[in-house]
Amino acid sequence: MGSKSYWIKNGLLNLLQNMSGVLFGFVNFFILVRILSKEDYGLWIIFMSFTGIVEFAKNGLTQEASIKYLAAADEENRKKIITASFAINCLFSFIAILLTLIFAPFLGKLWHSEKIVPILNLYVIVFFVSSILNQLNCIEQARLQFRGVFFATVARQFFFFIFIVFCFLTNFKITLISLTVGLIVVTMIATAVAFLFTRKAIQYSKKLDFAWVKKIVNFGKYSFGVSLSSILSGSIDQMMLGSMLSTSASGSFNVAVRITNLTDIPVNSMANVVFPQSSLRVEKEGPGALKYLYEKSIGVILSILVPAMLFVYILSDYIIIFIAGENYQDAIPLLHVTLLLCIFSPYSRQAGTILAAASKTKINFYIIIMNTVLLITLNYFLIQEFGVMGAAYASFICTAIMFVITQIILKRHFGINALAPWKYALHFYPEFYHKYLKKESRS
Structure with missing residues (x-):
């Protein structure tokens, strides 16, 4: 074959x-x-x-x-x-x-x-x-x-x-x-x-x-x-909510997370495309070649995620009731917070892909361990303080902190700029129009 x-x-x-x-x-x-x-x-x-x-x-x-x-x-x-x-x-x-x-x-x-x-x-x-x-x-x-x-x-x-x-x-x-x-x-x-x-x-x-x-x-x-x-x-977070509050609190949080996790589809699909490409490039051109792949791939994902995230945020009341029913209306404010994680999701997912391609698996390992320990600690204190919303706040704070740490590491090793993907995200729409839609209309 x-x-x-x-x-x-x-x-x-x-x-x-x-x-x-x-x-x-x-x-x-x-x-x-x-x-x-x-x-x-x-x-x-x-x-x-x-x-x-x-x-x-x-x-x-x-x-x-x-x-x-x-x-x-x-x-x-x-x-x-x-x-x-x-x-x-x-x-x-x-x-x-x-x-x-x-x-x-x-x-x-x-x-x-x-x-x-x-x-x-x-x-x-x-x-x-x-x-x-x-x-x-x-x-x-x-x-x-x-x-x-x-x-x-x-x-x-x-x-x-x-x-x-x-x-x-x-x-x-x-x-x-x-x-x-x-x-x-x-x-x-x-x-x-x-x-x-x-x-x-x-x-x-x-x-x-x-x-x-x-x-x-x-x-x-x-x-x-x-x-x-x-x-x-x-x-x-869901297991800690069940222990510290109630199993129904875990259910409400899961509803918000499930809707937010739909963003994993484009993120994971892009990661599957980027990994073999990044592995090939790092062999031929060295680690510096990963900078463009990382920034470009995240830009493409953000161009798809941000409009979808805004759509879900505006219609969150109707989406929760349609998907889970009126018993889960308490998941609406949870969804508002967890949706913000969509901004960070492609950064963290692609960071793991790039580090693996560059054979820096130990760094990846330590990042994930640090993330888990920080998330457990934040959940413990914030759930006690804010109840079920505390789990959402813990996820957001943990993700934001780990985003900063990961970007410092990527900047040091590959010269990656965390703001550069937004430039590619803005360029994606005219590029897509000229390469595909305009081409199709002419043919």
């Missing part, structure tokens, strides 16, 4: 996978806020945040290392790597299951609801099944194949979506237990789909090679830290 065909095909699969996740996730959210009580919806968000943290951290330890080493290994070493990676996955899954079962009652008291205990105890099945799913996905990606990952991911999203829609249309009473059972079933389906695509490539050695275990863990420790910190910074 030619390189152009490779990028087009797999880029399209990646785009479709992201779009399906947004679509199914949004419809699920649209239904769940209407059929679950405000307290149960908030508890479900806390539950999903907690299990997501465990999953991301667990997968982050082995995923990048496995793909990296498998891609370049000969047949004998491939067997050793797969066995070592699977052993690490199983060990951490067992630890996650054990700790969850032990601390589930404590978490019930922390979030003021005993309902979370049985669903956590039930969900440990997913921790084990997902370790197999992650292993299968790593094997396929190392072969530069993505169809299995795509179909497994979409199957997991689609069948959970079908389950929720079926319950909604048939007036079947959805409970937190039934939702958890649904997650178990769809994870098993996704694992079966991944196995169908990967079964011929599965190889293993009968003996565990501890040298490869050590190598994978040493490589994966930074990915583990980044994965854990990233998912924590994205969900810790």
Whole structure:
């Protein structure tokens, strides 16, 4: 397969996978806020945040290392790597299951609801099944194949979506237990789909090679830290609201965040385009070449985000009521604050991309750790002072502080100007008109 065909095909699969996740996730959210009580919806968000943290951290330890080493290994070493990676996955899954079962009652008291205990105890099945799913996905990606990952991911999203829609249309009473059972079933389906695509490539050695275990863990420790910190910074506010205030406060905050997070679509899409380009340029032209890519890409994103952000801000009352219903009108002022984060989002996302392309992963790691610690600290004090609005203020203040720190780092290493993207953003509209719209009207 030619390189152009490779990028087009797999880029399209990646785009479709992201779009399906947004679509199914949004419809699920649209239904769940209407059929679950405000307290149960908030508890479900806390539950999903907690299990997501465990999953991301667990997968982050082995995923990048496995793909990296498998891609370049000969047949004998491939067997050793797969066995070592699977052993690490199983060990951490067992630890996650054990700790969850032990601390589930404590978490019930922390979030003021005993309902979370049985669903956590039930969900440990997913921790084990997902370790197999992650292993299968790593094997396929190392072969530069993505169809299995795509179909497994979409199957997991689609069948959970079908389950929720079926319950909604048939007036079947959805409970937190039934939702958890649904997650178990769809994870098993996704694992079966991944196995169908990967079964011929599965190889293993009968003996565990501890040298490869050590190598994978040493490589994966930074990915583990980044994965854990990233998912924590994205969900810790909702979990702290559930503990310090109520689960309904977590639900209201989640509604505002979900609407704001729609901005991740253009931001992530641009990051996927910029990363291979930046990696290529830094090899050919050196780190200085990253300055233009960073400033230009953010300018394009801002030209799309700012009008959308203003539109949502002006119509926020109507959007909240349409999307979540009148029970969540308290999310309107939260949305006003969280929308301001859209300005900073492309800066931080592209900063991580540029630092990774320049092989400055340690700096990226420390930035994310600092962000997580600062966010937890601000949430602790501001939620006590301002209630649910405190979580929104904490997110904004933390993001603004980290923006300043990150831009100082980027200025020092690459000479990047934080104001330059706004120049590109203003130039985007006439440039787009002359290159595309005017050209189309002439043809």
